[in-house]
Amino acid sequence: MTAAALEVSNLTASFGGGRLTAVNDISFTVRPGEVLGLVGESGSGKSVTLRSIMRLLPASCSVSGRVNWQGQDILTMTDKQLRAVRGGQISMIFQEPTTALNPVLPVFTQIEENLKAHTDLDRAGRAARARDLMDLVGIPDAARRLREYPHQFSGGMRQRVMIAIALAGNPKLLLADEPTTALDVTIQDQILKLILDLRDELSMGVVLVTHDLGVVAATCDRMAVMYAGRIVETGTVAEVFAQPNHAYTRGLLGSVPHAGTERSMLLSIEGTPPALNRIPPGCAFNPRCDFATDPCRAQVPALQDLSPNRSVACFNRDALVAAGSPLG
């Protein structure tokens, strides 16, 4: 097992002078060439986590903790160091490729911008590299399409363009913020496959934020489940799917329909995730949890390591394990 490429420790991000904590004391690592899935409902803090790694949050948000990248803490870097990391070593792609591309600049210009920032290629070199990148992300007729504007591309093609821009600086880590949510299912599949192929080809680490467990199962090596700003369970995808150790993970898995098994009722998790200003005392999930006991309402369970790759934050893990996997 190689050393971690990205090591996030005790990351906390809060808004409104500390009253609203969107991300609460989370730690995780990403190894080179590994795909980590960050899973959770809307508002669980997945996107804020990604954005705080890249320091993209507005100044009104205070971020603490460490984001260790190749021996340096991204959170304390100078602007100049940060610019070299952003786009050069760590790249990010966004949920909505329609808005993440600049509508008034041709695609070539947008790819070239990244090449100007992170390589010292000359004009001809940049043009050649841009064509290579278009080929790499599977956009045919690169020479012609480079001159076109984002509105002339379909949704899936725009996301490919976005990926091409993100890859221009040869990043070692790709942060993907729900890259397929805005796309339809067949295109989703192509984009995920593309990301995996690129991971293999360029041996990048990938952090994939998603609320879609199907996506996680198909693409990720390890996963971390987030609820109300905290990580509640981590593990390899196979382990977590086989035996969820947290009631929330169990609920998530149970609410996904499965083909090929006997017909059964879909489980749903009662209620909605708490608003940031109304997080209940104790385990944030306790009002919605079938397994909740008194300690759950009093104390926040700590994330405990079960094995090097597996950890969970739940007081009633034994009861859960006894109940088995909802995928059964």
Added chain:
Amino acid sequence: MTEIASQSPSPERSRRDRLPRPLILGGAILIASVIVSIFPAVFAPYDPNTFDYNALLQGPSRAHPMGTDNFGRDVLSRVIHAYTIDMQIAIFATVFPFFFGTIIGALVGYAGGIAETLFGRIVDAVITFPFLVLVIAIVSVLGPGLVNMYIAVGVVGWVFYARIIAAEVKVQKRLDYADAGRAMGYTHLRIIFVHLLPNAITPAVVYWMTDMALAILLGSSLGYLGLGAQPPAAEWGVQIADGKNFMATAWWISVFPGLAIVLTGLGFSLTGDGLAEVLRTKR
């Protein structure tokens, strides 16, 4: 980039075929105005400043289509020669505010925080005063004349452009593509001027057209008040002022320069409207 350009026929031509009518009409007026302003002598039948004491205060006739003024100067020739000064006013009184206002507005809108608060106070201070009064105050300190007028308008006018651009940049900087730019490690200046500004500049360009029409009115107002172009220069405001004592008996001295102002203003306004339409559909 050039080699890529040559490989692909552009599909954008069809859009150019459907220019909005206001733009065609306004553009035609402006192009004609610019041509007249560059070569006034070609179009003017007489010298604009030659007195003809045999033809004082004559009404429109075949020899003088717009009549003559109280010095016997041909009003048509003076209106034509005034294009040179008035088109100059339209451009010079607006291009510097447009330029500096855009830069300042983009920086302020992007930076936010203290810069924005400070800028907001400046905007308040400037727009509390009536524009004309402020410009007159500055001109009277600097002294009358065209160059001082440009300075006065520049000192006040940039605020309006900066306000428009700042508001647009504030919207744009929160969009994903701005975050994407930051996530790619671009410098702030690069994000502001290469990425945000092209998306934010449209309303300022449209306002610029309107502002040129207003600048001509302002130039004429100051000319009328004796603070802009100085007599005997042929300038529409000066001409209107010249004719004000003869309104009852010789209306043509003031009315024809007035119509020239209206026509040119219309040209700018139509161009602005048409431009707004073209730039909007492009998005």
